[in-house]
Amino acid sequence: MVTLQMDGQKVQADPAMTVLDAAQSAGIRIPTLCHCEGIKPYGACRLCTVEITDGRRTTLQASCCYPVKEGLIVRTDAPAVIEGRKLLFQLLLARCSEIPAIRSLAEEWGVTETLFAAKAEDCVLCSLCVRACAELMGAEAIAFSGRGTSRKVSTPFEFPSEVCLGCGACTYVCPTGRIQMEAEAVARFRKRVAAERQCRYMLMGLVSSKLCPNNYECRSCSFDQAAELRFGIHPVFVAAAAKRQSLNNLGETERKKQ
Amino acid sequence: MNSQTGIASEDALQRWKEKGLRTISPEIPKVTVGLATCGLATGAQAVFDALAEEFDKASFKAILAGTGCVGFCQMEPIVEVFRPGQPRVLYKQMNAEKAQQLAADIISGKVNKPLAMCTVDGYPGVRPSQRIEGVPRLEDLPFYQKQKKIVLGRCGRIDPDSLAEYIATGGYLTLWRVLKDLKPNEIIDQVERSGLRGRGGAGFPTGTKWRFTRKAAGDKKFIVCNADEGDPGAYMDRSLLEGDPFAVLEGMTIGACAIGAVEGFIYVRDEYPLAVERFQRAMSQAREQGLLGKNIMGTDLCFDIRLIRGGGAFVCGEETALIASIEGRPGEPRQRPPFPAEKGLWGRPTNINNVETWANVPWILSHGADSFRQVGTETSKGTKVFSIVGKINNTGLIEVPMGLTLREIVYDIGGGIPSDKKFKAVQTGGPSGGCIPEQLLNLPVDYESLTQAGAIMGSGGMIVMDEDTCMVDIARYFLDFLKEESCGKCTPCREGIARALEILNRICRGGGKAGDIETLEAIGRMMKGFSLCALGTTAPNPLLSTIRYFRDEYEAHILDRRCPARVCRELIRFRIVADKCIGCGACAKVCPQKAITGEKKKPHTLDEGNCNKCGMCYEVCKETAIQKE
């Protein structure tokens, strides 16, 4: 265990934690948007930025990516943090002026208006969907294309994906509700012949063999409802953890062959 | 590659040295034309061809060769003439016609004084030459007087493709001695002691970085040469790779030995095809001679380099983005820690240094750390290569000891501002840097002074600006550049730059509002603290430095709707001064809007309603009858 100071409070943390993890465990509030339990931190939204004194250096850092260390001094209420955070929220509000989730998050942190001209984007480029698809499913059906202000999430050539597994993880993690891959995939699966109508749970790797009995009307499927109750979280998180576990069991040399 | 056919002994080095000396100073006349990118762009090939033709016609026995950039780009194409026993002469601003004349003089053994720029010394095995009356020596030319060549010593003097000439000028002797006499930690000691700091811009102590990488845990280590020189206006690395590629190669090999790396990469930006070609040729020759690859110079050292071309992204100059790019991914930076020295390429310890940093290494190891420390200031040792460009008389590439003042660079070396215009600012550090005004010209050039002034050393691009440059437009220019180059991953940079640019565009079009400057400053402050990588954290520098030193220009744009430098199109107007206009019609002919009308030989009129402020009429009018206000 390591001990660090957070907003004047002594906090004990597991060495594998990040500053954000430590703050959350101590009940200290830090805003986040691109953070999701079970997905590796990415540091894109920068809302979780705090002031960190590490040895002799004091800098602003994204807490989701900063590993805890003995003796760190963290301030989530430093003036530069408060001022910058407010401006960042204003930028997000201006970008996604019509997205309720963004409005309410900003409001939670005291920002209800923005200096900047409103745009009506529906994506905050948090990258959770892209990361879920790559890290949790290994499908990589979507990725970022372009760069800078033309950066966006898309399928290759913006054509319907041929590799999407319809797992719905992207929809589950998306904070703005923009991603609709699940619906497209399901529509595609419905066109398949009977023998190829694999259940999504089979595609996710959670069951070894199952064909869909319900025309992909997952919401009225008893199997799907039971699974949701059992996991309590989107099944793809369970699948990913199970896959990691089985890879660990295989051992180093085998893993390299994968 | 076995050591019997490669260079693996002092004897072999000596033989190659003699071979090189024979081509550097042959027994017949030798004429060298600067054929680097700058030279070629000014027509050096035509000069080369003209000389070849004339020598051919006269059956004149001479060697005709190409070389790299000698630094005085303003004077390109440059031709060097060597006649055994006589002073070497450099000729300036050549063209095909002058080349014909020069060829005749060379054939008849004469020096063409009007075309001559200077005599040049400092070649190995040749005593300092006599003076030629009426022709200055290179070191007496104002452009060269205050320079000190450590890294650029060979550029423009040797054939960059010739390994022999590299060895004849001291090359690879250092690697030989290092491999024989020094342990890896001792090499790092020397580099640390020298005080060498990263020449790519950040100025991190090189020896310290090498030590971190050497100590870091990992099954293998990599070294990388960052040749992604993306700062517009900077071309130091290009010239080094085109003019003296072996120096960079030798530096990297010494580094590999010190750090314990077996594989290296050089990442060259896509826009530098000649640099790529030259470096690849240097690597093949080095491999052929056992200077790269397995058992280098007959020792246990195994090290090879792969050249990777960039895909056209400024952000790839940032080290974690560069790593991503080499790994075959888009150039998106990632947060540090962990630093590349600990976890870089494919999670392994990786040492990344800039081209100029690597090129300093052989000199430091051969002359000693203490010699290097004698040059420069207390905190910034050695020299720095700068490109001085923009509104300056003597544009070119210079190498000066750290600590020289900006004033000396702009006026003594640079020769001041063309057309007697007034100096306004010098921009250093590219899009991560800032603009330094007249009142700070006495600042010494070193890392700390420039950072305190709101700029940075950067990679060495120095852009001089005069009274005709609008500083608000400059801030806008840099943000416009960065908007295209931002990877877009993090909110502060992507959104911050776009919104700051919106405000600046509005200001430059006459739509500035009270509070705009304060908003720009707030965006700048936020970006500096919250951005993921150095592109974002330094993006506000040009904006903040121009607000700091040229606030009056911002206020003129916002409050008076006026552009004092008369650059911002929506805020200027063109009109014809009737009593100066001779009615030649030149302006009417070129106007894309057909906004100028008039009869022949009678004063013309400009319809301001149709005018798009392109300025073409202003450009072509020989009577200065068109006013820009």
Added chain:
Amino acid sequence: MDTAQIDAMVKQHGGDSSALVALLQEVQKKEGFLPRKALSSLSQKLNLPLSRLYALATFYRSFSLVPTGRHKVCVCLGTACHVRGGQAILNRLEHLLGVPAGSTTGDKEFTLDTVRCLGCCSLGPIVRIDDEIFGKVTQDKLSKVLASQRKAAETAKLKGSSTQAKGSKV
């Protein structure tokens, strides 16, 4: 490019991830752009998701997903060139070619683009047409340069050759 060519290319550069950008650069060089089919073939050959190749193709400036013109007209907008009037040169070229920067003329002859920078700052403002660099360009001289390029292109077409036209230097 057919599968045989793709296979040869992969053999030459290697199939590991650090060769990806180089492979795409080869395709760009041969085809003048990155055809969707070529990317799909590469994706299959290398056993990598197509989204990875698409991400690279759209991130890096050296690639184009649409065919480009026979000749590339590139205006340098580096700082030194900007300070010497590079923007006015670009505006003028947009007017002369009738297309905005980043587009190709209707007759597919010219693609107009910008670059920052070419490293020839002492010669600013600079325009590069294919491999030839024109320095110290003025708006006035531009029309002459383009006219001679167009003329040379027409002559080359008439002669039936597909080699690039060499214009006269300014």
